[in-house]
Amino acid sequence: NPYAGLVSHLRASWLSGKTRPMEYRVAQLEALGRFLDEKKQEILEATELDMGKPSFEAFFSEILLCKNELNITLNNLCHWMKDEHVDKNLVMQLDSAFIRKDPYGVVLIIAPWNYPIHLFLVPLIGAIAAGNCAIIKPSEISKNTERLIAETLSCYLDNDCFAVVTGGVPETTRLLENKFDYIFFTGSPPVGRIVMTAAAKHLTPVTLELGGKNPCYVSDTCDVTNVARRVAWGRFFNAGQTCIAPDYLLCTVEMQDKLMPALREAITEFFGPNPRESPDFGRIVSDKQFRRIRALLGSGRVAIGGQMDEAERYIAPTVLADVLPSDPAMQEEIFGPILPIVVIANMDEAIDFINARPQPLAVYAFSCDSKVVNQVLERTSSGGFCGNDTLMHVTLTSLPFGGIGNSGLGKYHGKFTFDTFSHHRGCLHRNMGLETLNTPRYPPYTQQKLRLLTTTFEVKRRGTCTLL
Amino acid sequence: NPFAGLVNHLRASWLSGKTRPMAYRIAQLEALGHFLDDKKQQILEATASDLGKAPFEAELSEILLCKNELHETLNNLSHWMKDEQVDRTLAMQLDSAFIRKDPYGVVLIIAPWNYPIQLFLVPLIGAIAAGNCVIIKPSEVSKKTEKLVAEALLGYLDKDCFAVVTGGVPETTRLLENKFDYIFFTGSPPVGRIVMTAAAKHLTPVTLELGGKNPCYVSDTCDVTNVARRVAWGRFFNAGQTCIAPDYLLCTVEMQDKLLPALRKAIGDFYGPNPQESPDFGRIVNDKQFQRVQRLLGSGRVAIGGQMDEAERYIAPTVLADVQPSDPIMQEEIFGPILPIVIIANMDEAIDFINSRERPLAVYAFSSNDKVVSQVLERTSSGGFCGNDTLMHVTLTSLPFGGIGNSGLGTHHGKFSFDTFSHRRGCLKRGMGREPLNGPRYPPYSQQKFGVIRATSKVTRKNDCTLL
Numbered sequence: 001n002p003y004a005g006l007v008s009h010l011r012a013s014w015l016s017g018k019t020r021p022m023e024y025r026v027a028q029l030e031a032l033g034r035f036l037d038e039k040k041q042e043i044l045e046a047t048e049l050d051m052g053k054p055s056f057e058a059f060f061s062e063i064l065l066c067k068n069e070l071n072i073t074l075n076n077l078c079h080w081m082k083d084e085h086v087d088k089n090l091v092m093q094l095d096s097a098f099i100r101k102d103p104y105g106v107v108l109i110i111a112p113w114n115y116p117i118h119l120f121l122v123p124l125i126g127a128i129a130a131g132n133c134a135i136i137k138p139s140e141i142s143k144n145t146e147r148l149i150a151e152t153l154s155c156y157l158d159n160d161c162f163a164v165v166t167g168g169v170p171e172t173t174r175l176l177e178n179k180f181d182y183i184f185f186t187g188s189p190p191v192g193r194i195v196m197t198a199a200a201k202h203l204t205p206v207t208l209e210l211g212g213k214n215p216c217y218v219s220d221t222c223d224v225t226n227v228a229r230r231v232a233w234g235r236f237f238n239a240g241q242t243c244i245a246p247d248y249l250l251c252t253v254e255m256q257d258k259l260m261p262a263l264r265e266a267i268t269e270f271f272g273p274n275p276r277e278s279p280d281f282g283r284i285v286s287d288k289q290f291r292r293i294r295a296l297l298g299s300g301r302v303a304i305g306g307q308m309d310e311a312e313r314y315i316a317p318t319v320l321a322d323v324l325p326s327d328p329a330m331q332e333e334i335f336g337p338i339l340p341i342v343v344i345a346n347m348d349e350a351i352d353f354i355n356a357r358p359q360p361l362a363v364y365a366f367s368c369d370s371k372v373v374n375q376v377l378e379r380t381s382s383g384g385f386c387g388n389d390t391l392m393h394v395t396l397t398s399l400p401f402g403g404i405g406n407s408g409l410g411k412y413h414g415k416f417t418f419d420t421f422s423h424h425r426g427c428l429h430r431n432m433g434l435e436t437l438n439t440p441r442y443p444p445y446t447q448q449k450l451r452l453l454t455t456t457f458e459v460k461r462r463g464t465c466t467l468l
Numbered sequence: 469n470p471f472a473g474l475v476n477h478l479r480a481s482w483l484s485g486k487t488r489p490m491a492y493r494i495a496q497l498e499a500l501g502h503f504l505d506d507k508k509q510q511i512l513e514a515t516a517s518d519l520g521k522a523p524f525e526a527e528l529s530e531i532l533l534c535k536n537e538l539h540e541t542l543n544n545l546s547h548w549m550k551d552e553q554v555d556r557t558l559a560m561q562l563d564s565a566f567i568r569k570d571p572y573g574v575v576l577i578i579a580p581w582n583y584p585i586q587l588f589l590v591p592l593i594g595a596i597a598a599g600n601c602v603i604i605k606p607s608e609v610s611k612k613t614e615k616l617v618a619e620a621l622l623g624y625l626d627k628d629c630f631a632v633v634t635g636g637v638p639e640t641t642r643l644l645e646n647k648f649d650y651i652f653f654t655g656s657p658p659v660g661r662i663v664m665t666a667a668a669k670h671l672t673p674v675t676l677e678l679g680g681k682n683p684c685y686v687s688d689t690c691d692v693t694n695v696a697r698r699v700a701w702g703r704f705f706n707a708g709q710t711c712i713a714p715d716y717l718l719c720t721v722e723m724q725d726k727l728l729p730a731l732r733k734a735i736g737d738f739y740g741p742n743p744q745e746s747p748d749f750g751r752i753v754n755d756k757q758f759q760r761v762q763r764l765l766g767s768g769r770v771a772i773g774g775q776m777d778e779a780e781r782y783i784a785p786t787v788l789a790d791v792q793p794s795d796p797i798m799q800e801e802i803f804g805p806i807l808p809i810v811i812i813a814n815m816d817e818a819i820d821f822i823n824s825r826e827r828p829l830a831v832y833a834f835s836s837n838d839k840v841v842s843q844v845l846e847r848t849s850s851g852g853f854c855g856n857d858t859l860m861h862v863t864l865t866s867l868p869f870g871g872i873g874n875s876g877l878g879t880h881h882g883k884f885s886f887d888t889f890s891h892r893r894g895c896l897k898r899g900m901g902r903e904p905l906n907g908p909r910y911p912p913y914s915q916q917k918f919g920v921i922r923a924t925s926k927v928t929r930k931n932d933c934t935l936l
Contacts, residue, residue, distance in 0.1 A: 015823065055913075057913075064926065089864060181873065197665055197668040200664035200668055203661060203664065203676065203678070204877075208671065223900050223901065229906070233909065278911065279913075355483065377568065379485070381573075382893065383893070384894040385895040386896045387896065388899060388900050393895065395925065396894075400892045408671070409672075409673040411894075425868075426853070426868045427845060427852065427867070428852075428864065429856065430855060430856040430857045435693075438697070438698065438857075442701055443522075445524030445748045450524055450527060458532060459865070460539060
């Protein structure tokens with residue numbers, strides 16, 4: 001077990017109590033902030049090399065959003081750490097009852113390649129804030145970012161309590177043999193199953209941020225120009241390599257006809273007549289991914305884009321029309337700059353289509369009619385939901401971010417990250433005296449004692465609650 | 469797959485949306501209340517037959533505590549179900565941002581034999597309240613109660629949405645092959661691993677309420693009489709077959725000498741000179757458990773009790789003194805009416821002893837000195853904690869009940885049950901218009917646009933949070 005020594009070392013640091021004091025956690029979090037500030041340029045360069053990520057996008061997703069999470073946490077940590085006092089029953093009025101936020105211990109964070117800083121750093125913020133030690137396993141696919149993290153993060157964080165492990169599938173498999181006190185995984189559902197199975201051996205709790213095909217329903221009543229821009233932005237950001245990107249569109253054939261020119265116009269407005277020359281459009285991260293996505297193009301008919309350059313791993317912003325549910329693009333999460341349009345007759349068909357498939361990370365619905373948006377929300381199930389836009393719901397740190405079913409389990413962002421990495425320990429502190437209060441519960445049991453206990457303990461049904 | 473038809477049936481009911489309206493959930497919950505009222509006598513008789521459970525104890529744990537959870541839920545359901553509005557950024561002031569509480573779908577509740585009604589019914593309350601369909605798998609070990617649940621429960625609940633499955637390990641294994649949307653398991657850690665591994669195949673989230681050896685530290689500064697009564701009560705309730713029972717005592721040799729006569733007196737007060745004749749003391753649930761517990765008696769020296777009657781599966785309330793960490797009784801959760809005392813020199817040694825073992829479901833600490841109780845709380849890790857008493861912390865529905873590490877994952881009771889069985893879905897509803905607000909995020913990217921984005925979405929670091 002090549003990582004046993006490392007895990008033992010972190011566990012010893014954890015048991016020493018080093019990570020518990022608030023000052024320590026604040027110091028580590030502030031150091032993370034300095035990492036983001038001082039290594040900003042290197043982060044932009046590494047992510048550009050890895051997937052042609054435009055600096056603007058990297059700045060936004062890898063720096064700004066991370067700093068927001070950092071500041072929310074630093075601003076609120078002392079509140080989050082406090083014992084939460086809870087309601088007491090009659091018998092416990094003189095006792096102290098509260099929820100203590102305990103760290104788990106040594107946690108493992110496994111990150112993917114598409115937002116390679118953000119997707120380890122945001123969970124790490126919560127792990128540190130909650131008082132844990134952490135091992136970070138960045139993705140080997142985003143090679144330049146992996147190297148940056150491995151070489152520089154340890155200069156900022158306490159090496160007794162935080163470590164970076166690099167490698168591929170074999171190394172991750174060996175790493176997972178160890179007992180962790182929490183595992184936070186972001187990646188694909190098949191690997192999510194492997195991680196949860198490994199966690200089960202040690203009864204380790206997990207958060208799995210997975211993926212799926214996020215449907216985007218566009219009703220007939222909408223502002224076609226605005227819809228096209230918002231959908232195109234969400235689909236082509238990071239060249240489509242976003243777990244919450246709108247994966248496919250559902251609309252009537254009439255709406256498809258209206259959307260097409262609007263999408264064409266949006267794409268041109270964003271990336272110019274030849275997106276390959278735009279500095280604002282990314283590339284596919286690897287040859288393997290490139291070939292996988294290329295194979296999906298044989299679906300429906302190419303209405304916009306379709307051009308490719310294997311040497312650059314460039315796939316043009318592409319829209320496929322008249323895609324059938326049986327087409328290749330509808331069999332797997334696309335994770336590339338291709339937007340298939342599947343024609344349906346009406347909203348009910350769209351909802352049935354969505355519900356016949358695994359629950360996605362996000363459901364999107366566009367309509368000027370708020371009842372339509374509400375219906376889609378009400379009658380579908382997904383990790384999160386956004387009406388009349390794409391991606392934006394995950395930029396709000398007050399909303400929990402996570403999947404359901406195949407798209408994952410658990411949630412984070414903002415306080416939810418702190419809560420993910422804390423054990424909520426129910427605590428009661430009673431008086432050593434006042435023993436007479438306890439007598440009714442002791443044997444020998446009598447009806448009188450039972451009546452007394454019932455009176456002091458029972459929770460009565462109140463008048464009917466006002467209906468929603 | 470013998471249960472596929474049943475699971476499909478429940479899933480179809482789930483997809484029909486039948487369980488969503490609040491009125492439906494309330495009706496099912498009220499029906500559960502009628503079950504408890506109508507079948508009270510049968511419940512007392514079944515549990516008396518299964519484990520010699522004293523009617524007083526059964527009324528308390530199987531009826532009263534369950535009705536409290538029911539009333540707590542009925543009193544608050546409309547609040548819990550409401551969308552939770554959340555803080556918004558500057559850019560989203562005109563949007564609607566909220567957390568929607570969605571059901572998971574079809575959930576499985578697997579219950580053990582020691583509190584055979586409570587330990588399926590309390591989770592069931594949360595599952596129904598959150599809008600799910602449920603399969604209940606009661607324990608085959610508490611045979612009479614299993615029969616009662618299988619024959620009577622569905623006379624009260626909607627058979628389209630709720631079902632009871634009976635059987636042993638083979639049936640449970642087949643049942644677990646099916647895809648559930650949540651699995652709630654109460655039982656032993658080894659079986660918890662099996663359940664989580666099965667859940668991992670379908671990426672099913674789980675709550676595991678497991679067990680362990682709950683340490684009970686008694687400091688030298690305490691009221692010995694009160695301590696002895698509270699510890700004896702917690703240990704011998706249900707003949708020791710309680711997941712949160714104090715499993716072993718840690719104290720100095722001087723305190724052991726003081727406690728023994730006090731424990732002897734408490735046991736005499738509770739059960740009389742011959743506990744086998746007391747109507748208030750339970751029996752071991754079956755021969756296998758009896759033989760297991762009996763074997764643990766070869767540890768330390770029998771200071772109180774030790775008598776047994778195999779025909780009745782009676783084991784006297786027993787206290788073992790001078791037990792060694794290597795003794796049989798310190799190798800597994802006792803789950804019987806035996807209290808071993810392990811000698812330590814001081815509080816620090818006690819804390820080290822606790823921390824060198826698996827994290828238990830509960831840690832108990834008795835001291836007249838509040839600082840001692842706080843130290844034990846601070847320096848150990850467990851599911852829950854109670855100072856100066858045993859068991860009582862789990863009777864407060866406002867405290868989360870659950871384990872950590874080997875003692876489990878997830879929490880329930882009160883609102884925590886509702887939260888366990890709900891998916892918190894982050895939702896954002898934006899306007900179809902006001903497109904200029906989105907302008908800065910679109911390509912072509914520019915420094916100016918980035919400036920606007922940063923200004924509108926940045927979270928600034930506030931002044932230092934007041935230290936704890």
